Amino acid sequence: MSSAGRRRYGLATRLLFAQVVVLLASLLTAGLVALLLGPSLFHGHVLQVRPVWDPEELLHIERGFREASFVALSAGLLISLGCAIAVTWWMTRGMQRTLDALTTAAAEVSRGHLSARVSSAGGGAELDTLAGAFNLMAGQLESTEATRRRLLSDLAHELRTPISTIQLYCEGLSDGVLQWDEGTERVLTEHTGRLARLAGDIDDVSRAEEGRLELDLVPVAVGHLLASAVESHQDAFARAGVRLRDERGSADDVLVHVDVHRVRQVLDNLLRNALRHTPPEGTVVVSARRAGEEVHVTVTDSGDGIPADQLDHVFERFYRGDTARDRDHGGSGIGLTISRAIADAHGGSLTASSAGPGQGSSFTLRLPSPARQRPPRGEGTGRT
Ligand SMILES: Nc1ncnc2c1ncn2[C@@H]1O[C@H](COP(=O)(O)OP(=O)(O)OP(=O)(O)O)[C@@H](O)[C@H]1O
Ligand SMILES: [Mg+2]
Incomplete structure (x- = not known):
């Protein structure tokens, strides 16, 4: 059958056609056997019962056998045909329903209605898997589209x-x-x-979210990383009357393989945030310690604190808590999003904790020790 023909005939027609072909082949075989072998076998058996027959009587018996064979084959054909139609209808009903639903949903998605989903219509395990895969794809498209819309509206809001x-x-x-x-x-x-x-932050965020952050990994002592970050913020803290304490502790000499510029970006954001949210006379402590296979760098402040229900939201794009809504003093709300993406790209993590409003906050950057870090992809350049 040509591909145009295959397209013209539906699944049910093709399945029925296939069954009819099998049916006719069986019928033809049964008919030929009944026609060529049946009479001689029957004749032999009749003569075994009684060697001498009246020719009229014999003719009558043999006609009866032929008619019975014909009726049996015809009845068999009709019943098989009925069964083939019923089986085809039963099998294709569920499949057709699922395929129709998939076609409609795909058309909906192509028109931009990304909430279209397919429900299981009893088309069999394979079609249910296909429907599940379609729903997963539509769900992911929907969430990507929602993220894109939110990003655009956040961006417009920020630019205004x-x-x-x-x-x-x-x-x-x-x-x-x-x-x-x-x-x-x-x-x-x-x-x-x-x-x-x-513009720079947006570029960083989209790179981070698409996993395109390039890291230039070099071995560096944790103490060195922290000392330079703390030193560059000392003046700003002194001007604001906030104490900045450096308590590097046991991790001072530990080497980590990191992109120094990116980790500085994280520390700078944590220190800027801590300063912004800590009133004069408050204290911000930067500490580092070994924790098993990791190095934990923590920036703790005695400032505004973060309500428990906002702890996870602070890492969302453009999220600004109530105390940071004043744009003239607050940032764009992207710093922690980028910082977390940088920590993730190093195989580490960044988490926040706070005992609640007015109780200060603590941000912990976990960096894996060199043995546990993923090797840089482009050896020689050190880029990942
Ligand atoms: N140390 C902190 N104490 C209290 N709230 C904090 C602290 N650090 C961050 N937050 C909250 O998390 C929000 C997001 O912080 P994030 O660093 O992502 O953005 P931002 O500092 O407002 O802007 P920027 O993009 O310039 O960093 C802040 O607006 C603030 O509400
Ligand atoms: Mg910030």
Whole structure:
């Protein structure tokens, strides 16, 4: 059958056709056997019973045998045909329903209705597996699409403030309502800087979420990593009147294979967050310790704290807690998303804990020791 023909005839027709072919072949064989062998066998048996027969009587008996054979074969054909139709209907009913549902759902998905799903319609284990795989695919498409939409709306939301501020200042300057002075320059620089930072952060987030973060792994002592991070934040902490304590402890000399720039990015974000959320006179402690096969770096502050129901959300893109909603002082809410992705890319993790509002918070970066770390893919360049 040509492929066009296969397309024209449905599953039920083709299955019935196949059964009829088998049926006719069996009938033909049975008919030929009954026609060629049956009469002589029957004749032999009749003569064994009584060697001499009246020819009329013999003819009558043999006609009876032929008619009985014909009726048996015809009845067999009709019953088999009925069975073939019933079996085909029974088998294809469930399959057809599942296939129709799959076709409709696929068409829905192609039109952008990603919530379309297929329910099991008794088409057999294989079709149920296919329907399950389809539902999984549709579910993943739906969640990717939801993430994309949320990212776009978050992004638009984030861009609106700096863009409208810059726009207002530009209009003010061109109308002569505003003068170019130090204040104007500061505001414009701050908001253009914010846009530039946002662009960089978005790039990092999408790389991290697609697993495209490139790591340049080098061996470095934990103490060295922490010392340089703490040192670069000392001034900001001193200005804000917050104590910054460095308690490196047992992990000081431990070597880790990390991308120094990326891990610094994590530490900088943790320290900036701690400073932003700790009032003057508060304390932020940076500590590191060996924990089995891992090194744990913890930044603990005595500041705002995080309510239990928000602990997991702080790692979501663009999430900002109530105390950080003021955009002029808070960040874009991407720092922890990127930080966690960086920790994951190193084969480690980043987690948060807090006893609740006003009780301070603690962020722990876990880095595997060199023996447990995944080897860099491109040996020689050290890039993964
Ligand atoms: N030490 C902390 N104490 C209390 N809340 C915190 C602390 N660190 C983070 N958070 C909460 O988690 C949110 C997300 O932090 P994240 O670092 O991702 O974003 P951000 O600091 O607001 O902006 P940026 O993208 O500039 O880092 C913060 O807005 C804040 O609500
Ligand atoms: Mg931050």
